[in-house]
Amino acid sequence: MLIVGEIHTALLPHSRPLTPEEARGALALAVGETVVQWARPVPHTASPTLLHGVDCRLPLGPKPGNRHADDAAGGSSVRAVGTVCSRAVLTGGHLLQGSAWTAVAPPQQPRRMPWSYYLARPGTLETIGNFEARRLAEGYLLADGQGKGLARKVRHDGGTALLDAAAIARHSVHDVLSRPVLDQRPPIKTGSTRLRWAAIADPGEGRAVAFRLVGNDRRRMSLVTGLVEPEQIAAAAEDLAVHDWLLxxxxxxxxxxxxxxxxxxxxxxxxxxxxxxxxxxxxxxxxxxxxxxxxxxxxxxxxxxxxxxxxxxxxxxxxxxxxxxxxxxxLDMMEERQKQTGGAGEPHYR
The missing domain is CATH 1.10.287 (Helix Hairpins)
Structure with missing residues (x-):
């Protein structure tokens, strides 16, 4: 199984940390859904998980043994349909994250199915065509910034656009930033960071992680794990993104x-x-x-x-x-002042 995602991290535009009650209200992004909070070791709040339906393409990385052909920018891709999860996360009442992730699965049907079929598999994209986990993971990491929309977006040639996990992650951030509780006065002027990640969950493979800085604000992470729930991998990526931002x-x-x-x-x-x-x-x-x-x-x-x-x-x-x-x-100024006044004590000010 392949799990991919993206996380945007930035300082909340507020002059002080939000209290637990304020954080719960700011991250209540879905009516009737539960906001999850932890108190230790650092206050942590997570919004309800939202689902976004997409009909998109996933870029393929180079074929094994051919590192210069079929790259992500060359147009080699696979169509995928399903839903992407997203949520907002607040750490310490100060650090805001927008997180998006989805599991990519091999096709179970030979053709594109009705939306009811995909909605019954929340948080999963099913490919229409060949499923090559490693090439899909590499293509997704290399295609950073090429996506064009939340859901299906039709190009002039009639095809669908690449998956834009960045736009989905920003969606949750914008919902939180629109809350009236924020005074728009951050205590420190800082930038934001983006972490794009891909994980292959395969119990037959050895576990591995690679983390790379790409420019001033972009990062990439690739993982090979055992069978782990996609949300747990997303939470681990969010944890890394927070600490990378702090550094x-x-x-x-x-x-x-x-x-x-x-x-x-x-x-x-x-x-x-x-x-x-x-x-x-x-x-x-x-x-x-x-x-x-x-x-x-x-x-x-x-x-x-x-x-x-x-x-x-x-x-x-x-x-x-x-x-x-x-x-x-x-102390030097006070001593100098005493010398100037002849040691008579502090001068009188009106």
Whole structure:
């Protein structure tokens, strides 16, 4: 079985973390459906899962032994019909994610079936034609940004567009951002990240994970797992996306802090990181036991928690040094003022 998905992660545009009650209201995206919340180790809220019907094409990667032909941009693809799951996720009341995923299955019927057939298999796309899991996974990862719509989109040549998981993920984000509870004043100016992922669930294969940065804001992850529920794989990918965003956001603030040049600017730049981000690190907290190997591998190389520890120690030390430096300057100013007034104490101000 093949499972594919995409996750968009960004800071919620609100001046403070949402309370659990506010988060539950903001993520109530479907009337009558339950919003799920966890309190530990970090507050976490997940909206109800929504379904989106799609009739699309899935790009194929290169054929084995031919790395230069039939690439995703060349038009080689397979038609697929079914539904894609999506949800919004809020971590620590601050970090908002839009997540979309679906399982891709081999055809059970030789032709395109009525929608009732696909709606009876929620969260599954069934291919019409050959099913090659590895080529589909590789093609999906390489075709980032080529999709054009949520559901069926007809091209000028009469074909259907590629699956646009990015648009489906953004759909949940936009629903949350329209809530009136948000004051549109984020405490830190940060960017967003996109993680596109593909997992092959095959008990006969060895488990493996590969994670790659693609430019400033895009990431790709490929997984080989045993038989695991698609939602569990999506939750593990969301967990990784949150922590990758934290690493990126804190690294960006450190780069802007002018460390060693202007202590006051350094304090102003890094203080919001301490107030709003440093307590959110809890790598693996939302990852099921069957997928813990993913974090075990990533902690060995590239070593995400080691990088986080190094950066957070640097942030805290700079704030301590900066505060001590500013305090010393204040004492020098007070001593100089006392000398100017002849030691008679502080001057009187109206």
């Amino acid at each position: 990126s956001a804190v690294a960006a603030r450190i780069a802007l802090a002018k460390i060693g040049e202007d202590p006051r600017h350094t304090l102003r730049t890094l203080r919001p990181v301490v107030d709003h981000l440093l307590h959110l690190w809890s790598a693996g907290a939302r990852t099921s036991r069957d997928l813990e190997f993913m974090w075990d591998s990533l902690e060995r190389r590239p070593g995400l928690t080691r990088q986080w520890t190094t950066m957070t120690e640097r942030v805290r030390s700079q704030i301590d040094y900066g505060a001590a430096d500013l305090a010393a300057k204040m």
